[in-house]
Amino acid sequence: MKKLWIIILLILFSCQPDELMLVEPLPQYEMVFEETESSVVDGQEISFEILQEENHWLIISDEETNSVVAKESFTSVVGINTRKIYTKSLPKKKLQLTLETSTEVLKSTYIVID
Amino acid sequence: MKKLLYILLLLPSLVFGQTGAGYTASGEGYINYKSYKTHYGTGASSTYNGVTYNGGANSTSEFNAFVDTNQPGTTLTHVGQVSPFGSTGLNGGQPPKWSHDYFAIVFSGWFKPNKSGTYNIRTLADDSSETRYREVGTTTWSTMTYQWGCCSYVYGTATLDNTKWYEFEFRYQEYTGGQYYYFEYSIPANSSSPIYNRISSQHEFGTWTNIDPSGTSTTTGPQVDLDLEFHSQLAPEEYRFRVYYDATSTQDGTEWFNTSTMNSSYYLDDDGSKDVTDYLNLVKMSDGKKATTTGGSVEWCVVYDYDSTNKRYRVGIDKREFASGFTFTDLKKLQLFDLWDDEITYKSDDQYWAEYYIYTDTELDFTNSTSSTYIRDANGFYGMRAEFAFEDVEIYKGHKVSFMNPSTNIEGWTAEEFMDDYITVADVVAGFNELAGGGINGGLKGDLSGVQLQNSDVNQDGEFDFQDSQIGLSFLTGGETPFNGTLSEIMRIVPKSEYDNTTTTNWKTQTNKSPSTSFTFNLIDTIQTLEYKVSFIGDVNLSHSATQSTSSPAVQSMSVRNSSSLTEKSNGLEVLLDISKEEDKIIVTLDLPENNFNLVGSEFRIGFDNTRLEYDKLETNSTMNTFDAKRETYLKIGSISTDGSQNLNSGVQYKIYFKSTQSFDSTLGLVSVKKSEVVDSNAKQIGVIIK
Numbered sequence: 001m002k003k004l005w006i007i008i009l010l011i012l013f014s015c016q017p018d019e020l021m022l023v024e025p026l027p028q029y030e031m032v033f034e035e036t037e038s039s040v041v042d043g044q045e046i047s048f049e050i051l052q053e054e055n056h057w058l059i060i061s062d063e064e065t066n067s068v069v070a071k072e073s074f075t076s077v078v079g080i081n082t083r084k085i086y087t088k089s090l091p092k093k094k095l096q097l098t099l100e101t102s103t104e105v106l107k108s109t110y111i112v113i114d
Numbered sequence: 115m116k117k118l119l120y121i122l123l124l125l126p127s128l129v130f131g132q133t134g135a136g137y138t139a140s141g142e143g144y145i146n147y148k149s150y151k152t153h154y155g156t157g158a159s160s161t162y163n164g165v166t167y168n169g170g171a172n173s174t175s176e177f178n179a180f181v182d183t184n185q186p187g188t189t190l191t192h193v194g195q196v197s198p199f200g201s202t203g204l205n206g207g208q209p210p211k212w213s214h215d216y217f218a219i220v221f222s223g224w225f226k227p228n229k230s231g232t233y234n235i236r237t238l239a240d241d242s243s244e245t246r247y248r249e250v251g252t253t254t255w256s257t258m259t260y261q262w263g264c265c266s267y268v269y270g271t272a273t274l275d276n277t278k279w280y281e282f283e284f285r286y287q288e289y290t291g292g293q294y295y296y297f298e299y300s301i302p303a304n305s306s307s308p309i310y311n312r313i314s315s316q317h318e319f320g321t322w323t324n325i326d327p328s329g330t331s332t333t334t335g336p337q338v339d340l341d342l343e344f345h346s347q348l349a350p351e352e353y354r355f356r357v358y359y360d361a362t363s364t365q366d367g368t369e370w371f372n373t374s375t376m377n378s379s380y381y382l383d384d385d386g387s388k389d390v391t392d393y394l395n396l397v398k399m400s401d402g403k404k405a406t407t408t409g410g411s412v413e414w415c416v417v418y419d420y421d422s423t424n425k426r427y428r429v430g431i432d433k434r435e436f437a438s439g440f441t442f443t444d445l446k447k448l449q450l451f452d453l454w455d456d457e458i459t460y461k462s463d464d465q466y467w468a469e470y471y472i473y474t475d476t477e478l479d480f481t482n483s484t485s486s487t488y489i490r491d492a493n494g495f496y497g498m499r500a501e502f503a504f505e506d507v508e509i510y511k512g513h514k515v516s517f518m519n520p521s522t523n524i525e526g527w528t529a530e531e532f533m534d535d536y537i538t539v540a541d542v543v544a545g546f547n548e549l550a551g552g553g554i555n556g557g558l559k560g561d562l563s564g565v566q567l568q569n570s571d572v573n574q575d576g577e578f579d580f581q582d583s584q585i586g587l588s589f590l591t592g593g594e595t596p597f598n599g600t601l602s603e604i605m606r607i608v609p610k611s612e613y614d615n616t617t618t619t620n621w622k623t624q625t626n627k628s629p630s631t632s633f634t635f636n637l638i639d640t641i642q643t644l645e646y647k648v649s650f651i652g653d654v655n656l657s658h659s660a661t662q663s664t665s666s667p668a669v670q671s672m673s674v675r676n677s678s679s680l681t682e683k684s685n686g687l688e689v690l691l692d693i694s695k696e697e698d699k700i701i702v703t704l705d706l707p708e709n710n711f712n713l714v715g716s717e718f719r720i721g722f723d724n725t726r727l728e729y730d731k732l733e734t735n736s737t738m739n740t741f742d743a744k745r746e747t748y749l750k751i752g753s754i755s756t757d758g759s760q761n762l763n764s765g766v767q768y769k770i771y772f773k774s775t776q777s778f779d780s781t782l783g784l785v786s787v788k789k790s791e792v793v794d795s796n797a798k799q800i801g802v803i804i805k
Contacts, residue, residue, distance in 0.1 A: 060783065066803050067804035067805075068804045068805060069804075071782070072693065072782035073694065083782060084779065085780070088724075088726075088783075090786050
């Protein structure tokens, strides 16, 4: 009889619903400067971390001509910043992308425009 | 599925093994064949130039008409090679053919018999046949057997030397009913009592080949290699072409057919070369007649004394030597003893004589001719005791290589953008400089080479003048131009020797100074390398055109040195770029600093995303002629002083405004600086770095 009670209690407890923990998904960032080279498509978001709030430039250059092809100035926020890159007007080749302030080049990588 | 596999396996032979595409002769163990559809394929008679064939062949000349592709009822349907020993060869006569009725087959090649002496020959054919041969180096056919009609053994002999090669032509034709051809022989040892062997791999008769054994040529047919030299800026492998042959019976170039029935096109290799042998049409066509002569007893021919004014001989041939119905204008070649063996030109004919001209700068040597016993010097003319025979002359059809617009294989390629690449402010300044450089007496400055002058004659009127430079300026600044955006308006493909020898004195009279995307050539039975250089109309500074060879002194002394100096960039000028966003506008600012380069021209190409932006306006503080030429996805902006009276020494700022058609948080890549160029008063480019 004692065993029966144990079995009944086990059945009762095992039939209770589980408590589910809902976890917020972490945002996914394309940390472009963490790669040495990446392909980009039109309208793609690129992210990077900034440590100090000041005016920054994203600059796209062509190493063959040693010239700037395109640039964008923006006021950054401390932490992860996300910008879009449009490729339709860019030459279809491998280009250099840099993150700069008025005084120094902070980060650099290569992007390939197909 | 089984049927599909069968079709796939059959396809290569259908496409390449038969008509038109040609084949590579394998030599020993093979003979050539040609298959013709005759009688229109219906049994109808055919007439060409007064010669008619009808039903079965009744003579050699009628058989000639059966296989004359000028005859409207005759079509060459198949060419190729077969073994002489099998049913597709001389043991059956069944190579590929269009159908089982109304056809003619011609086997050809060379043989060397196993034995010397007199062979007995017999052939069996349905319907008419002719089996003939001639010693290599001779011109007259000897007949082994022939049959006009159907269908029993016919007999003949051939006295042969087993150290010699003989050319042969065995042919038969079929009207309706059965169809076959068999070649049989009896060796000389059995000549008194022939024992016939039908040709087979056990009874070879001799050595057979379809490569000329005379050793005068290392190839059995034409081999053509293209070699096009482009500027190093360009990628030859992006250029695609088709190969055509002249489809007209008169070879006048008015109708061209692709040599490939699939209308195929081909790419150049990345060095600009291509072996196009496999793309040629090697089917020959009839091109009139050739007369051959042997010594005889009657003076059927007269040759009048040399006309040193016109550098020619007048030759009369008695009309009785020609077959009835002969078209005298068809006689295009003459072998007259050992005096002449080349082309002749029809002059006239009357009741008794057909007359022709032999054009030659060198007089014929009648005195030392090996046939001098047949030649009588009659003081004013020579009487020739010559017997005439006539044979068909066959030639290869004319060919053409024609390049296609790269837009057919390069996405987004346009002639306009290509021209924007090579007709820049530097070209326009160079053109105006050359025109203004002659001083108060006018004329040209003398900086440009012959090829550069040809490229500068943009309106193709044979002169380089201000009209041309104005067109160049108009193109640069976005105005009206005579160009409609096709490669055929701008590309020049020039034979290498002509290109390299074009000078400032002969540039107007050179054959290939006008734009063309094609060139023609004739086939010959040997290897040909067709060397061309590629240039472009409007490319004054040769930035995208092949360079001239320095082998020509006239070229070396002036043009190459100057043309290269126009495209060499020196020093460096830093231009500051800023791209900003103000409300719904994207503003591109280019600041060219103060300098002492005496710049008379500047050009910047600004790319923009035309799905998100619209070009609005250009603002500048330049006092020079400023331009903004809008293209679909980019803008050309800049300044030019065509007379060199102004310069950009005090610097200049360009502000280019774009309106956005949607809202943006980011602007990176919406606009870009794609190209930049500045040029000084000597048309010399100064290097630019965008910062």
